Amino acid sequence: MRDLRPPFVSSTIATHLDGFGVEKVKSFRDIAGNPPLRLNGFEHLRTEIARLSVANPNSILFYRGQNKDYLRDRVSTIMPSIYRNGAELIDDRNLKLRWRDLKIKSRLLCEEVEKRKIENYSIIKSRKLIQWSILQHYEAAMTPLTDVTQSIRVAASFATLNNDSDSAVIYVFALPYYHNRISRNSEEVLTNIRLLSLCPSEAKRPYYQEGFLIGEEDIEFGGKVLESYDLRRRMIAKFEIPNTPEMWGADETPLTYERLYPEGDVFTDICRTIKDQAAEELRLSDVPYTEEEIFEAMIWWRKIENLLTEKVGHDGRTPLSEILKALDNPRLSRRIGLAHRSIMALMHPRLAAPAHSQAYLLDMRGTYQQLKQNLNR
Numbered sequence: 001m002r003d004l005r006p007p008f009v010s011s012t013i014a015t016h017l018d019g020f021g022v023e024k025v026k027s028f029r030d031i032a033g034n035p036p037l038r039l040n041g042f043e044h045l046r047t048e049i050a051r052l053s054v055a056n057p058n059s060i061l062f063y064r065g066q067n068k069d070y071l072r073d074r075v076s077t078i079m080p081s082i083y084r085n086g087a088e089l090i091d092d093r094n095l096k097l098r099w100r101d102l103k104i105k106s107r108l109l110c111e112e113v114e115k116r117k118i119e120n121y122s123i124i125k126s127r128k129l130i131q132w133s134i135l136q137h138y139e140a141a142m143t144p145l146t147d148v149t150q151s152i153r154v155a156a157s158f159a160t161l162n163n164d165s166d167s168a169v170i171y172v173f174a175l176p177y178y179h180n181r182i183s184r185n186s187e188e189v190l191t192n193i194r195l196l197s198l199c200p201s202e203a204k205r206p207y208y209q210e211g212f213l214i215g216e217e218d219i220e221f222g223g224k225v226l227e228s229y230d231l232r233r234r235m236i237a238k239f240e241i242p243n244t245p246e247m248w249g250a251d252e253t254p255l256t257y258e259r260l261y262p263e264g265d266v267f268t269d270i271c272r273t274i275k276d277q278a279a280e281e282l283r284l285s286d287v288p289y290t291e292e293e294i295f296e297a298m299i300w301w302r303k304i305e306n307l308l309t310e311k312v313g314h315d316g317r318t319p320l321s322e323i324l325k326a327l328d329n330p331r332l333s334r335r336i337g338l339a340h341r342s343i344m345a346l347m348h349p350r351l352a353a354p355a356h357s358q359a360y361l362l363d364m365r366g367t368y369q370q371l372k373q374n375l376n377r
Contacts, residue, residue, distance in 0.1 A: 001190040001228055004174055007236045010051035013037055028235045032076035036169055036238040042252045049152055052172055052237055059174035062148040065159030069169045078231040081142040098142050104281050105141045106131040108274045119200040133193050133213045140271035145213040146231050154209055157255035160243045162372055172237035191215045204265040300364035301343045307371055329374055339367050
């Protein structure tokens with residue numbers, strides 16, 4: 001996508017950036033490369049959004065909320081999940097694995113929606129971007145698309161959900177107006193996918209989250225990671241909001257986990273099924289580990305252990321199998337158990353690793369996030 005040149009900011013943000021030596025905002029780096037503007041609550045956020053809307057009459061504003069501000073080279077980065085490892089760009093080897101994973105899960109999604117006779121399943125089967133959008137939105141696969149919303153309440157709720165720190169971050173992007181369910185803008189080299197208009201009625205999550213997906217006009221299947229995929233190129237504001245009950249004031253409340261991830265969503269079950277089936281096909285255990293993968297897997301496993309110790313409670317001698325029974329979630333318990341066996345086989349080569357152990361090691365962070373969500377319900 002093309003840079004927004006120049007980014008039109010409000011007078012409040014211009015004054016804020018002037019304190020960091022930015023006399024005039026010339027590119028997204030002036031915004032993304034400096035600390036966010038600290039706000040005192042939701043009403044303050046609403047006021048600043050209104051000022052930005054007035055300053056950008058030829059664009060439509062979208063928002064993204066995160067627990068923290070991820071920086072690459074000291075500049076905020078909002079790369080699609082398939083291209084990043086944390087805030088850093090992923091290496092070519094793992095990028096190819098992720099594209100392979102996405103291809104398999106896209107096929108499995110098409111098979112599953114047809115088998116279940118999902119409403120308008122033929123549309124899902126015919127459009128790759130729709131398949132990717134569903135997989136991305138239901139956290140079933142890493143894709144070259146980025147989630148955003150038109151609701152500041154949704155963005156702020158995501159930013160503070162499962163957030164242990166005392167603050168969160170809201171990004172604001174100025175994008176071209178969209179006219180169709182899938183809007184391609186050749187001038188800005190950008191595609192906007194309105195998930196609400198594309199998903200069948202059985203998919204509840206996009207309607208609660210008011211979800212959109214943003215990507216390039218034409219997306220490469222693997223190969224070189226392009227800097228132009230980073231949505232920070234369209235950033236016009238970066239806010240820090242307090243992560244406290246007082247943040248919402250008397251008239252607003254955050255959307256709960258149950259509202260953002262509603263029960264009875266058939267696509268949640270479909271995507272879980274797809275992830276299980278894909279793990280059987282990938283056979284990632286045939287691919288050697290890198291040192292970075294091993295280090296990251298160990299870090300996330302330690303976080304899983306800490307969560308289990310803190311939330312479930314044990315004296316250090318309780319077998320993991322007994323601890324996992326307390327979760328009352330057989331699917332998650334099995335996933336954690338297999339992740340543990342994979343870690344143990346990594347530390348003790350004489351131990352037999354479970355089938356497709358690398359699939360569990362590469363997704364150790366996802367296991368941690370699922371455990372955290374389960375414990376916080």
